[in-house]
Amino acid sequence: MSVGIKDVARVAEVSPATVSRVLSGRSVDPAMKERVLAAVQSTGYRPNLAARRLRSKHSNTIALIVADIRNPFFTAVSRTVEDIAYARGQRVILCNTDEDPAKEAMYLQLMQEERVTGVILAPTRQGGDRAKMKLDFPVVLIDRAGSGWTHDRVVLDNGAMAAMLVEHLHEQGHRRIAGLFGAASSTGIERRAGFEQSAAALGLEAEALSVVHGPGEAERRVTDLLNRADPPSALIASNGVMLMAVMRAVHAAGRSVPQDVALAGFDNDDWMELVGGGITVIAQPVEEIGRTAMAMLVDRIDHPQAAARKVVLAGKLIARGSSAAPVRTNRKQA
Amino acid sequence: MSVGIKDVARVAEVSPATVSRVLSGRSVDPAMKERVLAAVQSTGYRPNLAARRLRSKHSNTIALIVADIRNPFFTAVSRTVEDIAYARGQRVILCNTDEDPAKEAMYLQLMQEERVTGVILAPTRQGGDRAKMKLDFPVVLIDRAGSGWTHDRVVLDNGAMAAMLVEHLHEQGHRRIAGLFGAASSTGIERRAGFEQSAAALGLEAEALSVVHGPGEAERRVTDLLNRADPPSALIASNGVMLMAVMRAVHAAGRSVPQDVALAGFDNDDWMELVGGGITVIAQPVEEIGRTAMAMLVDRIDHPQAAARKVVLAGKLIARGSSAAPVRTNRKQA
DNA sequence: ACTTCTTAAGAAAACGTTTTCTGATTATTC
């Protein structure tokens, strides 16, 4: 049925080993090489990657495991990772954990069976048992860090970036701010910490809310916030998805940004320049995150025993209309 | 080193074949099954999928090939496909063609080597040579159709949906409209045709623009349009990415939706309820598209010889503020 | 010119499974 390397060998009148050598670019007699290539053409031979992987023990496959590919941050990183991987002759398998540690563990097991070359992982917060799993492929963590110090990682300087947002709002004249932070990721925790510290340092009235992962949760918290007798003048959201939720809730409450409440957050998703006079955000270097993660992965494959490294990248504050001065405060100052 | 099925067999004091049978759930003596399972636990055995695939000739892998995963439409479909695939014990490999027929062909070749179970493909327009490639796995086309009738496909009723948009704008009082349609996909072509036909039927002044794939192109066309002496009162864009581009261009030109120009289009992306009073769109049933494609794929695997099928799904018009009546026309009518 | 080193190609082993084949034991039928 399917044409194999033996068929090619027969047509080219050489041994299967020689065909293999030609295909893997090792040195063979030019005349033979010619014959083999011609035979490959004429037979329409396509290598069987399963067989190749079994024998060679190289899967040429990496896995990218993230919370949810629909989060534009992960989408962007994934695109970069895929481009680089395919350019290097590597296949990419994509997995969504939905912030579920059990799913994460299941996928890591699966990748073990897949004998992947390596994994790029945005870990869930509770996935602490990962260390115990004894994975025999390198793992590079992205976005989330976790406390253990076992894997390479590339992360944003979350605390500093959150502080930058707080300081920006402070400069704009905001004195009462609230922040929404994802409870499921270490990223949320770190950004929250940066938020609280810098707010304290600036003497702001600040309230940090932990939002559990799930649809509608962030909206509800924002709605509660807005319906208070004395709502904050500015909100911070710890990622792009949550910023969207905040915008929706503000909208639904009949308020608008920045007139009724200012807004700032993380992730420079496409839509953000279009609403509320543009959303002020910390733009993450998504392309660089993907690139760095891939670079660390291949480097780790070459040097399995090297010490674990951590790359911390800076984000960029993009100030837009959403963080304008509060109306009342303005008046007082004028 | 790595523990194999033979090691498990030795520990459990059974033959490798028996271990295989236990693992694949075939009937074996309960006592033996017990011993094997215990041995699997104690040895920490993990099957080697490459070997399994080689021998069993089932890759349990499907590929999803789309233009660009960053397009939210494809992201959403991909998420559904992945969930279903993993639930069925199938791995998913993701590929981005960037509307490049050469890349598409390359990936299809690669999937051939991968011996994938099947492929879900959003084909590029010029990829007509696909028929000649003699792929030995089933292919289900999504989103784009193409003219050949060789593969199963699940598509939107593009012509009818475009007409629905035109009619909606007409009802709102618009008489001069322009449409931007992607030139790279059959989808763009079909939507354009529906646009032109229904505009003609309604006696509208309508202009259809073909936009080649690439960054900034759509923005430029819209900017030109808006700078004309007598610009159209409403715009239609043939997908969500293009709607974003239109919004950007309108913004950059200092105009706003719907006051200066009305807007409607395809794809109900997250941000669309937030800008310009909400964008009026045809929402595609993304989840159903993914589900249907997977269903067709598995069905095709079971019945390779059945006739090719085409599933046409309806979208849903979501009328929002962006398609409000034109200001001047309103006055005339009042 | 003879040994030694290098290079190249074929033969055969190996990769880790599943499947086929074979023989033995148990169940079923008359």
Next chain:
DNA sequence: GAATAATCAGAAAACGTTTTCTTAAGAAGT
């Protein structure tokens, strides 16, 4: 109770490659 059928477990083959081993021939060194 004997003959036949059905079940089950182990031995061995098979999947399609790459790699190791072996042998032969040519290059290089003395």
